[in-house]
């Protein structure tokens with residue numbers, strides 16, 4: 001691995017961040033440009049190319065030593081083809097992002113969705129370091145996941161494995177954005193917590209949440225901590241569903257470790273205590289006893305670090 005380098009690109013709705021790194025993950029050069037999605041796919045692609053050119057030049061690394069490019073993007077994607085199918089905050093529609101980069105830089109490039117990239121990042125550089133089988137779950141506006149099995153990311157037949165936000169947890173539950181009812185995302189995501197609390201307040205339940213113009217999961221966490229009964233009730237129900245989701249993952253994959261990331265995981269001990277309690281009730285003893293459940297370790301640079309990790313994993 002000595003003297004070999006990779007490029008990681010984190011493609012987001014607001015910014016494009018890229019970096020050259022060595023195989024230990026040390027960032028040699030980094031550059032960020034605004035995405036400006038409103039300018040269309042050609043302009044955004046040009047900015048991605050500009051970011052890559054800039055990080056190569058500023059790294060002073062011989063281009064021959066850069067062995068791969070990893071790109072993390074919101075989905076849905078056709079990762080096998082290197083295509084972004086459609087995303088809420090990017091202009092790409094059925095757009096092949098890998099081919100133009102390969103043509104421009106003559107370096108193999110790999111695309112994967114945010115959740116898989118975050119899973120690989122945690123596996124190589126974060127809380128999953130040293131494990132062989134681990135599950136990553138991100139809980140923020142939506143819910144996503146990634147699995148590392150036998151040291152490799154598991155993508156499945158259509159590359160959509162671990163779309164756990166759309167795992168049915170309550171067949172009579174609320175409607176999800178995907179059209180199904182009772183998905184994990186509609187019951188336990190940050191968005192769901194805010195939405196359910198808002199509905200309860202509108203129904204007339206007495207709560208300190210009634211003092212807010214807008215209720216998001218942040219306010220629910222805050223008021224639950226202060227002891228508000230409605231906030232606690234909404235939060236515990238959501239965390240119970242998250243616990244069921246984690247328990248189902250443990251039962252399916254028997255991993256050494258489950259890492260929970262995303263905004264909701266920052267709720268701290270209340271989140272992890274509740275999830276562990278549910279897992280203990282619902283999983284076989286041998287499995288819950290041997291599975292650790294921990295918060296994600298990578299912070300603000302998680303997107304770029306994950307893309308670097310993807311490039312490293314693909315080039316091995």
Ligand SMILES: [Zn+2]
Nearest residue numbers: 166176178183
């Ligand atoms: Zn769904």
